[in-house]
Amino acid sequence: MKRLRRYPFADIIFGTVAFLASFLVLSLVFSTILVLYNESSLAIHKFGIINFILTNDWDPVREIFGAAAPLYGTIITTVLSLIFALPVAIGIAIFLSEVSPYLLKSPIGIAIEMLAAIPSIIYGMWGLFTLAPLMADYIEPAIQKTLGHIPIIGKLFEGEPQGVDLFTASVVLSIMIIPFIASIARDSLNLTPNIMKESAYALGATKWEVVKDIMIPYAKLGIYGGVVLALGRALGETMAVAFVLGNNHQITTSLFDSAATITVTLANEFTEADTDIYLSSLFYLAFLLFILSFVILAIAKFFLLKAEKNYSR
Amino acid sequence: MIYNEAYVKRRKIQSYIALLLSTVAAFIGLFWLGFILFDVLRHGISGLNIELFTEDPAPPGVPGGGLRNAFIGQLEIVFYATIMGIPLGILAGTFIAEYARGSKFAKTVSTLSDIMVSVPSIVVGTFIYAILVKPIGHINWGGLLAVAFLSAIIAIIFGGILNIIVNKFFSIKTASAGKFIGLVIALISTIVGVLAFIILTNKLVDKIQGFNGWAGAASLAFIMIPVVLRTTEDMLSLVPWSLREAAFALGATYFKVIKDIVYKAAATGILTGIILSISRVAGETAPLLFTSFNNAYFTTNMNEPISSLTVTIFVYAMGPYDDWHSKAWAASFIITFFILIVTIVARAIIHLRYKG
Numbered sequence: 228m229k230r231l232r233r234y235p236f237a238d239i240i241f242g243t244v245a246f247l248a249s250f251l252v253l254s255l256v257f258s259t260i261l262v263l264y265n266e267s268s269l270a271i272h273k274f275g276i277i278n279f280i281l282t283n284d285w286d287p288v289r290e291i292f293g294a295a296a297p298l299y300g301t302i303i304t305t306v307l308s309l310i311f312a313l314p315v316a317i318g319i320a321i322f323l324s325e326v327s328p329y330l331l332k333s334p335i336g337i338a339i340e341m342l343a344a345i346p347s348i349i350y351g352m353w354g355l356f357t358l359a360p361l362m363a364d365y366i367e368p369a370i371q372k373t374l375g376h377i378p379i380i381g382k383l384f385e386g387e388p389q390g391v392d393l394f395t396a397s398v399v400l401s402i403m404i405i406p407f408i409a410s411i412a413r414d415s416l417n418l419t420p421n422i423m424k425e426s427a428y429a430l431g432a433t434k435w436e437v438v439k440d441i442m443i444p445y446a447k448l449g450i451y452g453g454v455v456l457a458l459g460r461a462l463g464e465t466m467a468v469a470f471v472l473g474n475n476h477q478i479t480t481s482l483f484d485s486a487a488t489i490t491v492t493l494a495n496e497f498t499e500a501d502t503d504i505y506l507s508s509l510f511y512l513a514f515l516l517f518i519l520s521f522v523i524l525a526i527a528k529f530f531l532l533k534a535e536k537n538y539s540r
Numbered sequence: 541m542i543y544n545e546a547y548v549k550r551r552k553i554q555s556y557i558a559l560l561l562s563t564v565a566a567f568i569g570l571f572w573l574g575f576i577l578f579d580v581l582r583h584g585i586s587g588l589n590i591e592l593f594t595e596d597p598a599p600p601g602v603p604g605g606g607l608r609n610a611f612i613g614q615l616e617i618v619f620y621a622t623i624m625g626i627p628l629g630i631l632a633g634t635f636i637a638e639y640a641r642g643s644k645f646a647k648t649v650s651t652l653s654d655i656m657v658s659v660p661s662i663v664v665g666t667f668i669y670a671i672l673v674k675p676i677g678h679i680n681w682g683g684l685l686a687v688a689f690l691s692a693i694i695a696i697i698f699g700g701i702l703n704i705i706v707n708k709f710f711s712i713k714t715a716s717a718g719k720f721i722g723l724v725i726a727l728i729s730t731i732v733g734v735l736a737f738i739i740l741t742n743k744l745v746d747k748i749q750g751f752n753g754w755a756g757a758a759s760l761a762f763i764m765i766p767v768v769l770r771t772t773e774d775m776l777s778l779v780p781w782s783l784r785e786a787a788f789a790l791g792a793t794y795f796k797v798i799k800d801i802v803y804k805a806a807a808t809g810i811l812t813g814i815i816l817s818i819s820r821v822a823g824e825t826a827p828l829l830f831t832s833f834n835n836a837y838f839t840t841n842m843n844e845p846i847s848s849l850t851v852t853i854f855v856y857a858m859g860p861y862d863d864w865h866s867k868a869w870a871a872s873f874i875i876t877f878f879i880l881i882v883t884i885v886a887r888a889i890i891h892l893r894y895k896g
Contacts, residue, residue: 242795245631339566409569465661466854493665494662
């Protein structure tokens with residue numbers, strides 16, 4: 228009798244309900260994969276996997292679909308935005324952990340994190356109405372004048388600057404992912420044991436040498452995790468890119484051309500898809516994006532967990 | 541040891557330059573924030589007027605009108621998303637932090653929801669589209685789910701109030717009488733919940749007619765769940781185990797310990813998680829594009845396509861009219877500052893409660 232009373236009625240009910248809730252969360256992930264696969268199976272059977280990824284056609288009229296152009300746009304914007312964001316974000320992290328006066332640390336840190344709280348549609352509007360004209364009128368012509376004449380690199384900056392192009396989209400994306408990298412890198416840098424820094428100073432190292440040779444190697448894993456996490460974010464960003472990229476299914480060598488990403492294609496065409504195979508191809512794109520981002524985020528998680536383990540040792 | 545003055549000087553200058561560059565980087569970050577906020581403020585203020593909140597949109601091209609439909613629609617969608625997402629997230633977080641603490645299942649769910657937090661929101665939109673919008677004419681599962689949660693919350697609130705009233709006005713002498721009354725209260729509130737479910741289902745849920753507001757709310761709930769789950773789990777893990785042991789020692793059941801001790805100790809943290817998750821989904825656009833879609837007319841009916849502030853901003857900003865642009869800016873202004881203020885408040889709460 229005593230043993231039975233250990234699990235009274237309310238406890239059993241609450242435990243069961245809570246278990247069902249957590250099981251539902253688990254099943255949401257798997258049902259997403261299943262449903263997206265199921266919806267895209269028509270396109271998967273028709274176009275195959277390799278063929279779909281490498282085909283450049285996107286023709287709703289002839290019902291031929293290939294993901295090469297959106298995939299290309301996605302990868303280019305993501306990589307470029309990382310290149311733009313990384314130095315700034317690491318700089319911010321170093322500033323916050325080493326350079327900044329104590330009183331400014333938390334206000335500046337919060338301000339940087341506010342960048343992550345601004346909704347992506349605001350980035351999009353701002354990019355379209357403010358940044359794109361600035362880009363078209365001043366920055367892109369300036370780049371063309373200086374870098375455009377170098378033989379091979381010049382190819383990247385050909386064409387009439389429109390402002391609505393890969394370059395602007397990457398800049399907007401880079402602003403969006405700066406806070407993610409910066410805050411994770413700052414937290415990792417802050418975890419460097421003081422004794423290591425002090426011993427380096429005692430050997431006569433300058434502040435920068437301490438940062439470069441002690442703190443960054445120590446925080447390496449955490450920074451990797453932050454970067455990969457930001458990569459995942461940039462990959463899946465929709466609204467900010469939808470405004471400033473145009474929706475142009477082509478592969479261009481110039482960064483000053485409009486293009487398409489997977490997310491932009493989905494956002495612009497999903498409600499217009501009128502045939503089954505069109506809709507199925509769009510689901511196929513979503514499925515690819517889901518798998519891609521899931522894998523990348525899992526890698527980020529792996530890095531961060533590993534970093535956590537290293538610190539706790 | 542070699543001591544070379546020029547070498548030392550070079551290293552010092554190198555250090556200054558590098559640290560100066562990092563300071564510049566910080567100012568670049570602040571510059572972007574200031575630039576964006578200033579721009580939203582500058583364009584948004586001029587578009588603000590009372591008609592924005594009280595009038596429905598004018599036909600395309602005709603100046604005037606407001607965005608009443610979008611404001612109401614946004615509130616409605618976020619409200620139902622909150623009702624679906626928050627209880628699920630809290631319950632799941634409780635299970636993996638309390639009942640399944642440290643087990644493989646808990647670790648799996650926790651890691652998966654960490655990943656889910658960053659899954660592209662547009663993919664969530666396509667998923668919800670596939671299960672709630674595409675099967676036209678089927679039962680409205682999203683609506684049923686929302687109504688179920690709504691009636692559960694009504695039942696809980698009703699039961700709580702009943703409990704307070706009974707405890708206040710009737711002095712209960714014996715333990716068995718207390719148990720009996722507790723059982724009666726639970727029964728009554730269950731009946732109230734079932735009744736509420738039946739009535740609300742008839743009132744609120746129809747068959748799906750393509751795009752509908754419930755699907756929008758469900759997709760936002762999908763995004764909220766992992767956020768709430770993770771904060772709940774973290775906050776519950778912060779509650780010291782000895783506190784629970786003290787309650788166990790007094791003979792409390794685990795449910796009572798969770799309800800009266802753990803939740804009370806972690807209340808501010810969980811509340812902050814809720815606030816943050818609401819501010820997170822308040823700015824989401826992508827999943828709403830093909831779930832709740834858009835509606836140029838005023839409606840509160842969640843079974844129809846329903847207009848939301850963010851989708852309206854998207855449509856208006858992409859549109860050709862200057863008047864639309866200024867309305868989009870005004871709406872952006874409201875949404876941005878709402879989210880920033882909410883985020884700052886939530887952070888202040890966390891700061892005061894857990895670090896101060």
